[in-house]
Amino acid sequence: MESFPVINMENLNGEKRAITMDKIKDACENWGFFELVNHGIPPELMDTIERMTKGHYKKCMEQRFRELVASKGLECVQTEVHDLDWESTFHLTHLPVSNISQIPTLDDDYR
Template identity: 45%
Template sequence: MTGPMEIPVIDLGGLNGGGEERSRTLAELHDACKDWGFFWVENHGVDAPLMDEVKRFVYGHYEEHLEAKFYASALEFLRAGAHWVPVGPTKGGRLFVNIGDQIEVLSAGAYRSVLHRVAAGDQGRRLSVATFYNPGTDAVVAPAPRRDQDAGAAAYPGPYRFGDYLDYYQGTKFGDKDARFQAVKKLLG
């Protein structure tokens, strides 16, 4: 259970349980996707030794190749007037899940892709290993048909080739997402 401003934490072990436990876990996932656009998961099945090995590799690569670039880009970010709204530290074996643009389009806005930025903590670094689950570049993306579909689906682009979206996204990823959706929609029109 979470407080009023705490990011939801979902125990995925409940998906392996009986009917009521599984239904409750699915409802928690639905609510987190709908109301927050991101959440923590526990009991996700990723082995702790694998997570530790990834951390060692990422920190080693960061310190050897990226640390100086990070500080230079962070300084530019601050000079541009930006400011940090941190998600907070990873707790134990939790993973952070963020709903992406394709899920927002497929769900016709029922699940929102939330604007987010990585913020370093007081030690000057933050481990973030982003893993993206995207369709192939030739895959066609559009709002999924639903029985209770309302006019909200009309606000989303589609159908479009995911590769075309990626090409457009590269130049607009830090811009307004809704404007990007509308621009992609006009490109298709």
């Protein structure tokens, strides 16, 4: 079985750039996602962002989801929701235009 694409960001600067760009293109066209390694983002920062994301969803989004389920007459689904990966439904864009101002429920530290 083929494993999903892993892109080494260190290869973007140097003679492996073209191969790496081809891997990114293939991943986008054929997989829809990829893992980035050697991107230079400290693990501590990534852990903090994950904690804040989960906290945001715990506080805001879970209740909205339950209200949506109730409004659709799917109350039975609520009892089946236990441990969803909320961050998979959270999207921020920064370029070309940031949408962060459209999410008023974000804490200042999270912004």
